[in-house]
Amino acid sequence: MHCGVYTSDMTSASSSPAHAPATQDGDPRRLRAAVVGASGYAGGETLRLLAGHPEIEVATVTAHSSAGKLLSEVAPHIDLGHDPVLQETSVETLRGHDVVVLALPHGQSGTIAAALRAEDPDVLVLDLGADHRLESAEDWAEYYRSEHSGTWTYGMPELPLADGTKQRDHLVGAREIAVPGCNATAVSLALAPLLRAGLLDASRLGAVLPVGYSGAGRAAKQHLLFSEASGTASPYAVGGSHRHVPEVLQNLRRATGQDGQLLTFTPVLVPMSRGILAVCTAPVPGGTSTADLLGALQADYADEHFVTVLPEGVFPSTGEVTGANTLRIGAAVDRHSGQATVISALDNLVKGTAGAAIQSLNLALGLPEITGLTRTALAP
């Protein structure tokens, strides 16, 4: 489960001879972007958002087994103003862009990124996959069972840090950005302010996440079929094996300056295409009130454009954020058990992936952070 990044169509990056890029006569004042893995859900969502971004032009789209097709054949819902041919993914096709967005299976971003950077140290590369998120090579080895590619600047602008700043500051001017995992975003932003405020028992963190199917990507797998998924709630990665666990813990360490957090994490596939609802629980110190929880969340997020802390008694639904770059959070102290329940909702393909990428891209390039993004969702 990978926030929609991976598709069967992207099993290897090609080094085949270059084809001429399918550019149009672009506006010279707009930045030129390439989207790698454009036939998958994360790549497609990136294109959807870039289609409405006033400062960026999509000059090149690439894929693997779909290379040679028109974009309209694999993503008929996208209108870029032109209908480019999907190119093979290679240094040649990706050369000469201001921005390259990689939506590749994990393990494939490192090589192509290094090659692009060697040619043009100024190119901005965003990795929607997991390769460059983790700082710890040990964590990487344990959860991904491959060699670590290194650590890029983490694309979660709103993450509060132990030194009182936000992760946003690190993104300004960055040229290598690791876009966070969708579940990791939902859980990290829900818990970080409360841990920072000392309101949660960090050793007893729990998160159960009803999630939609687009997070599992577009590759054809039997358990993702409509008939298999319809009418059922299916847990997976039970018992601590989900790859977003070390990413969440890394975020919580950075937010608090402390380690030792323990998280029990259970995603549950439910019959919807998009959306993550992270239901997080933890014991609170005696006397902690719901107002205390909400106050701590507001302390970190009151000024954030894309994070909304809901009033007492109100909790978010994923349907409120479909298509929007918004994360909404509600919290309560249970009246009997004395535990906190903190619930966050986001669209895994937007705030969880492609929207976070655009937001980080805006910061990196000095554009207004909200350019091309919206807080208004599609409902019903």
Place this chain on the structure above:
Amino acid sequence: MHCGVYTSDMTSASSSPAHAPATQDGDPRRLRAAVVGASGYAGGETLRLLAGHPEIEVATVTAHSSAGKLLSEVAPHIDLGHDPVLQETSVETLRGHDVVVLALPHGQSGTIAAALRAEDPDVLVLDLGADHRLESAEDWAEYYRSEHSGTWTYGMPELPLADGTKQRDHLVGAREIAVPGCNATAVSLALAPLLRAGLLDASRLGAVLPVGYSGAGRAAKQHLLFSEASGTASPYAVGGSHRHVPEVLQNLRRATGQDGQLLTFTPVLVPMSRGILAVCTAPVPGGTSTADLLGALQADYADEHFVTVLPEGVFPSTGEVTGANTLRIGAAVDRHSGQATVISALDNLVKGTAGAAIQSLNLALGLPEITGLTRTALAP
């Protein structure tokens, strides 16, 4: 959210003049049943199961605002072999049956049950509503804000009790049965054996339950509309207000002989009609293994026909139990956090409501416990 019992069509029991019951020429050897609230989901599911029950004949069906309609108009999926007219709910229409199943909104079962019993002390009455589940009048008052109607025999045969018996023993020969709440069944049966075995920290119990919409009943309410529900995961009763909380705690007390359990309970409506997936968590003593958890579950359920403990590494999905009277459980100790995750799945309308009623009815009447029930589900 009431396991499908309530419908707008059943807002009051009628005492209007009796209509002649819509009986067919029944087999004299079969028991005669009346289903009250037949136009709702719980009533309809009771009819679906009774339609295949070899020892019971549905002699009478009643409703409130749908009274006067044919059953085929409100439940075209049911084939009883005849198409009865829905009667008004009254002592007159319900007189003369061996079994009366009440699928009424809470607060309405007490009066009609008392009147039926006064006439015929041998009639078996099953209440699919909440009225007679709780032993504590205080709990009732706190959660239901009305006067307590008393406590009936609790219809959860598999519940292990502190004295080493099962709740089953209490159901043999019973004449007043309180059918459990659907969420309460999912959580209680998942946690009780582990608490009995001392494998969970009873003060740190958590349960997050993706649930389907039929549990909310058939009454027309805006938040239950398809367009509202499709594509969204919506938490409700966050913070301890769900009415099944005291019912679960009562069950856990009876299973362990101890009190003091604390439960953080969060149901989440997800876009499916049927199904409850209870994702339960709690800290475990150091050194506890997944095998220990599964062993404790097997110790209580190995001989149960309708409860299946899954092998290590396997967890249930609700789609595996749709239409079946089965509860399936899997468990794991998290490899990092040292908490247990215990997951159970059931069909809220079958094992969670109408199937539990039939199973209890079989026990009460001395029929084989599995009569008219199945472990085979409808999938996909």
Place this chain on the structure above:
Amino acid sequence: MHCGVYTSDMTSASSSPAHAPATQDGDPRRLRAAVVGASGYAGGETLRLLAGHPEIEVATVTAHSSAGKLLSEVAPHIDLGHDPVLQETSVETLRGHDVVVLALPHGQSGTIAAALRAEDPDVLVLDLGADHRLESAEDWAEYYRSEHSGTWTYGMPELPLADGTKQRDHLVGAREIAVPGCNATAVSLALAPLLRAGLLDASRLGAVLPVGYSGAGRAAKQHLLFSEASGTASPYAVGGSHRHVPEVLQNLRRATGQDGQLLTFTPVLVPMSRGILAVCTAPVPGGTSTADLLGALQADYADEHFVTVLPEGVFPSTGEVTGANTLRIGAAVDRHSGQATVISALDNLVKGTAGAAIQSLNLALGLPEITGLTRTALAP
């Protein structure tokens, strides 16, 4: 079934004393709009689109039973930049706007529109309901069983007319616009060019339309519940009683300059929130090819921004147009039967309702026709 316009919350327009409009400090250069019936699906979708419209500011929102609530309580997915209180619907609250969008149940637009116009002959009023669509008072009486309110300019810019012009020309400068019915748009735009080209037997027109639930509005009705709708395809208005039939026939008469069209029209509710797929059939003259059909469609639509004629062998799905103001059409001549199958897809709330309203509004006010609208859809 009314394209999402109607909600239980809007059963009567109020004449209660005015409340102060919930305006923000608006940009004086932007036009001020009021949306009446903002708590329903059509009203909400109008707000969603206006939230992204650069020339219009939403100054006032009104409702009936939800009056007094914040917009965020009934439409948490909308971000207008402020959170207005829903006003009562009255001449007082609606006074002083440049644009008033009425999303009211049929029969309620006439009075309020007349009162607004009497005060300010320059105000642009758009009626998303049916009241002002039909030219024939007889048709109105037959299908709506109430008094006819008159006929406004029909808001379907792309409709080709018998004189060789488009309906667009009539919308420039209009001040009273009747927004078309959603199903009527899907069928009329699919059939009109082919009838104009003489390629269909007008006496044998058929249309079967799988449609989503949002078209039925937001009022709580039992048959619209998630549990009722999930997993079922349900036909309605079978046999010619759907209110969009006379509207389609009126459009076809205007497109061809002829009458005598006969249409067999069957909508089928299927489990999705949005979308209409109109599968239209009719006999064709001997020798007619698929290329002939597509050529006739291109003849009328090649220059249209929001209507796409697909290549031979390609047919639209509703998922390709969710949230977009696009209608997509494919066509084929059946290789055995010699009938044409023409299939169009649109989002009933956008191109079928609110998007058509914005498009017409742009034309009426002299703005670029595509302002605030998009051809890119949300998928998956």
Place this chain on the structure above:
Amino acid sequence: MHCGVYTSDMTSASSSPAHAPATQDGDPRRLRAAVVGASGYAGGETLRLLAGHPEIEVATVTAHSSAGKLLSEVAPHIDLGHDPVLQETSVETLRGHDVVVLALPHGQSGTIAAALRAEDPDVLVLDLGADHRLESAEDWAEYYRSEHSGTWTYGMPELPLADGTKQRDHLVGAREIAVPGCNATAVSLALAPLLRAGLLDASRLGAVLPVGYSGAGRAAKQHLLFSEASGTASPYAVGGSHRHVPEVLQNLRRATGQDGQLLTFTPVLVPMSRGILAVCTAPVPGGTSTADLLGALQADYADEHFVTVLPEGVFPSTGEVTGANTLRIGAAVDRHSGQATVISALDNLVKGTAGAAIQSLNLALGLPEITGLTRTALAP
């Protein structure tokens, strides 16, 4: 789209060395069945029904790539009382059964069936695939592009024949049964009585069929993914290429004794797992009333247990027949267009596939026709 028969797991029948059949100690009085292709939807549904069939014991289950797995791993919803290992599909594993049900991709049934018959001329073989449905080798070649395997007895008991009998009569004692296509059943049974009564223009038959995804089988294909399917209606096989077209026409010829029928046939995938709603249209002779249509349907079906003709003004939904072996039909003459609309609903996996197989099996073996089948559906 193949009514759920095909799965990627069944791409070739194996001739590898035999494994010992996974039999249990069976009741010697029960017939022994083998189900080939048990890991697909059609095979699984056959098992679901046989699990409740009192006269048949499932002795052997086979698959291709899933061979070696337990049944509970590929179909956890099935309870046969034992948990057999899936065998390779071979003459050896299939030898010695009274009944063999083949749920294989088309083109694979002929060889294995011939081999089984050569050994045991008394074995009953049912083919859920298409191989033996068509009488015309030309039709087969045109639609399936492979060599014709011959024609078996067609398993549609209720089909009225031109000589006044029913297809049922041909099934008594049959040993080779071709189970009909699911869409073909829905359309053929809806149209045949009306054509026989001379009430439809046979040259202008139309059918648009919203269908669920299980009909497309369990093989992993991108367009069948939940995220692709959710929220969209997708037509396919537009223009006459669907393989059920020649099957319907063959049925209509047999029912009427005439040829020359022309059918425009368009299936539309809609977001549900099960169900076919066939919306059929055709011109009627002047003066034909709805009562005439319903009368003709009743003339053929009044005595049928599994076909229900609905009263005037009532039309079926697929949700009414989920899991049941029922086909429900409603009809109307359009008040304006003078065309008939005839709508039938069935569950593609039951009445459309596995239920039809069991019903035919019962007839072939001299069991009561309804054994192991139900008219009660699962709803909601």
